[in-house]
Amino acid sequence: MPLPLAFRHLVDDAAVFPPGLAPLPRAVTEHAGHLASAHAALVGPFVIGADRLAELAELAGPELFPDGLRVSVVTAPAAIPAVLAALAATDRLVPAALEVRPDPAQPLRDQIDGLAAQSLPGAMYIEAPRPATPAWSEALAAVRHGFRLKFRTGGTEAAAFPTEDEVAAWIHDTVAAGAAFKCTAGLHHAVRHTAPTTGFEHHGYLNVLLATARACSGAALPAVRAALAERDPETLARAVTALPAADIAAARAAFTSYGSCSVLEPLEDLAALGLLDATP
Template sequence: MPLPLAFRRLVDDAAVFPPGLAPLPQAVAAHAEHLASAHAGLVGPFVIGADRLGELTDLAGPDLYPDGMRVSVVTGSAAVPAVLAALAASDRLVPAALEVKPDPARPLRPQLDALAALDLPGAVYIEAPRPGAPAWEQALASAVRHGFRLKFRTGGTEATAFPSEDEVAAWITDTVAAGIAFKCTAGLHHAVRHTAPATGFEHHGYLNVLLATARACAGAPRPVVRAALTERDPEALARAVTALPPADTVAARAAFTSYGSCSVLEPLEDLAALGLLDPTA
């Protein structure tokens, strides 16, 4: 069956980031293979750190990427001008997005105002503070004012890097109410919420986030959005996602644009195991 709308361009290829840490040459070649595969529709841009743009330009040759390589660049706010210059100087990299992490030691609003004054290619995602803090309200207001998107860090290498269901529900309901799109990064290794056996960390599931976003877009109150994030039954979650009206799926994917994953195959395998797509179609 064709790739359902719910999963198109869902997975940004962050193979070189933890915990995958794939060598860059290997990751660049693998990304080209994904784009030429039956599951190409699942795959978004290649995510790369600002400090590796030179290496990537040398590797993204026309043999692998005849039309250039679409990239989403992770950068600190102070380095954005240098990133823009590097992208402009490259004929191999096609900017899809910037993923900007503000300097926590500096006031947030001036950083975002300065960013908005630049000629920015593609979408701009601002890494969001945890909800409830004054900086969260500033980030939300600046995103509305400047047309930025937000980026939610949903995990990491320590237990404290994983936000609670309450925090993710607040992120989603606030951004949906404000009409802001968002992506997620880190921690969404699998479709369904689970406890990682090796670490004991509580991982959010990307299908949980999708369903929670659909609920928020349909006007559900925060407790209903939170409940979608807590669902651990794979079959129940798959049924709920499949049962979404098409308009709700469209709205959810307009809000939840993608998530960065160090593996493209893991989410593909999860969706296939749940009967939500045929990876050979």
């Protein structure tokens, strides 16, 4: 059975990043396994730091990836020339995107304009500042260059998790600007929850999907926030299932993917909610 549009290529494989921190050789082998599995359509590119491209190219042999390994490269603006050189030096890595974390010591608008002046491969994501900061409006200016935004929705400490109000503002403003975005960190499960071991408030990727659909259909900010706040799995699953196909398509055009250190956890959550069949 084909994977529903709502979940196609939803999960970028960030296995080597915290909290997973998988050894790169194992992560590469497991990524190849995901791409050869029944859930291959769930999986997006392999996310890798700029400093590990050469190591990754050695591991991405044609026996694992006959057409090359699609990668999304996390980089600082200053490292982009080295990234482009590393990608040009191998035919094993296929650039799907660059995920740029701006230098906080430099004006954001200048960095965005500098990136726009370069010829860059794949999609370009600019990591966004919190929406209450003056830099947020500058981040939205990236839209005029065709860039996308990247929202950091969690981390290894409580302060790294933005509030529902912040994520709602991110989504609402970005959709209103006609831009697309991805998320990274913290979206370990489908539904918003409090992690029992840390007490951290985790957003759910289904909540983000529903909130994006609401924003795309013209809902006001409180309705977007309400979708992010929903904690009941059955209620959330019903709401997502009830979305018209056009709303799903619009939501996924806006919410392109999210980076996860596990591909199987999202798969298992969706299966548990009855939203897809996880049978191998």
